[in-house]
Amino acid sequence: MSLVAGLDPAETAPLPPAPPKQRAFRQAWRIAMTRPGVFVLGMSLYGLFSGIQLIPGLIQRQIFDTLGGRHPAGLNVWSLIGLWFAAQVAPLAAFWFANWVFSIFSTLSRVMVRTDMLGWLMFARGPRKPRGTAGEVLSRFRDD
Helix, strand or coil: CECCCECCHHHHCCCCCCCCCCCHHHHHHHHHCCCHHHHHHHHHHHHHHHHHHHHHHHHHHHHHHHHCCCCCCCCCHHHHHHHHHHHHHHHHHHHHHHHHHHHHHHHHHHHHHHHHHHHHHHHCCCCCCCCCCHHHHHHHHHHC
């Protein structure tokens, strides 16, 4: 503030109200709901990956039941071995695809949070000074 020029409106403007107290789960839910389709797809793929682990055991049981003589009509040993192989490969594909979707979602979420933080610093009304040194601020933008 200068004694000659008078009061600067940016220095005398009241600060905006503080944001409401945020909880971690509520904030995570808000971030997830910015892109609900990607979030639901990623969670569904992780659920598929977790549930698909049961299938190879069920197929192995059928294989050994067939080899032991107690087998239902329609499936032979070779079709069960093919199903068992597919059940072994399916979790790998689901896990790879789930990781890919999650990396996209987490990158987009980090970009959104960084954009909001930088927008708050650059374009909010009134003076904004981040706490800490320049290195700490840079680490906060990069790592938090």
